Each structure stands twice: as C-alpha cells, then as structure tokens.
Amino acid sequence: MRSADGCHDNWGPPPFTMPVAKLKLTAIKPGVLKMSLQLDHLFIPSKNKNASAQRLGELLGVRWEPAGEGPAPDVNQPPPAGLSATELFRQYHAQRASVYVNDSLTIDFVDAQGEVTSNHYCFSVSDSEFDAILARIKAAGLNFWSAPFGEPDFKVRTFMSGKGLYVMEPDGHSWEILTVSYARPMSLAEFLSSLT
Numbered sequence: 001m002r003s004a005d006g007c008h009d010n011w012g013p014p015p016f017t018m019p020v021a022k023l024k025l026t027a028i029k030p031g032v033l034k035m036s037l038q039l040d041h042l043f044i045p046s047k048n049k050n051a052s053a054q055r056l057g058e059l060l061g062v063r064w065e066p067a068g069e070g071p072a073p074d075v076n077q078p079p080p081a082g083l084s085a086t087e088l089f090r091q092y093h094a095q096r097a098s099v100y101v102n103d104s105l106t107i108d109f110v111d112a113q114g115e116v117t118s119n120h121y122c123f124s125v126s127d128s129e130f131d132a133i134l135a136r137i138k139a140a141g142l143n144f145w146s147a148p149f150g151e152p153d154f155k156v157r158t159f160m161s162g163k164g165l166y167v168m169e170p171d172g173h174s175w176e177i178l179t180v181s182y183a184r185p186m187s188l189a190e191f192l193s194s195l196t
Contacts, residue, residue, distance in 0.1 A: 041106040043096070045116050046171050049109035053097035055169065056107065059136055060123065063100045068093030072111060118172030120148065130163050130179050142167055148174060
C-alpha cells in the first residue's frame, strides 16, 4: 500500500535510502578533478547542418567540413547489416557536417528530426582567442549579448576576472564564449576575490 505521498509502501522506508550519517561528503578542490575522460564528439540538430557548421567553424576560427554526398541515414538508427566499409564511411559523412574544435572534440551538426530544441554550448578560450573571435563576430555583423537573455546589447561581460559573450545560432542554439569558467568548483573566498 502506498503512503499519502505516493512514494513508498507504508510498511518500511523508501527503497535505496541511506542514513545521511553514513555518507562521506568531500569538498572538491580546484585541480582535484583529474581524469583521462574527454568528450570526443556530440551531435547538434540543425535545419541546415552545412551552414551551421560553417558558421561555427568560422566564428571559432577552426576547421570545419560539410556533410558528404548522398542520402544521409537517420543517426538514431543502426546502419543496415552487410554494408561495405566504404559505404559505411560515406553514410557516416553524409549524416553530419563537422566542426573540429580541437584535437579531442568534434561537433557534428545533423539533420533535425522535427523542431529544433535550442541548447546552450559554452567554449572556454584564452584572452587572445576571445579577442579574435570577437573581431570575427563584429566583422560578420553578428548580434551578441553580454547575458544569455534579452535583446542584443553588443557588450562583453566581465566577470570573475574574465570576459564572456553570447551569440545566437540560426537554429536558436546559444554559443557562449568565455575566458574564465564559472562552472568549476571554487571556494566562496576565491569567488569573492575574483569580483574585485
């Protein structure tokens, strides 16, 4: 029988509970998160994968490659059995237009299945790379924001001793470019000192 909250049977505790006293919580210190784990590639749905890849590649100043020729099978379905390696390679490249962000990350734009749900993607760059990207944004006449909302204000955000901005992609994706990550663990003292 379920309790009034509908979460568990009345005869005992909810499944998979652990008394808080048994949990060992450890603060994460900067520089402690050391793993060989890397994000290799990701798919971003687009209404025009070649135009999206070209725009992001040129914005970041990195190599990009249009989708290959021929029909592109659905990336969400396994390839048919018995295809030759050459045909698998052709289909792989027909599915995606690629942006080679660095030696370990590729962004693949793929055909959207229905409406594109906009997402946020953030790139951490050096000060000189930021300045070069900003120059390319201005040269292309693109709108940019200092915050992820509102009307374009054509301003650069300064925060935590770094710079940042947002550019909207035609499919509605938000590209954030920043020089200092605010997504990494930091103590309150470090955060407060970065504001001065």
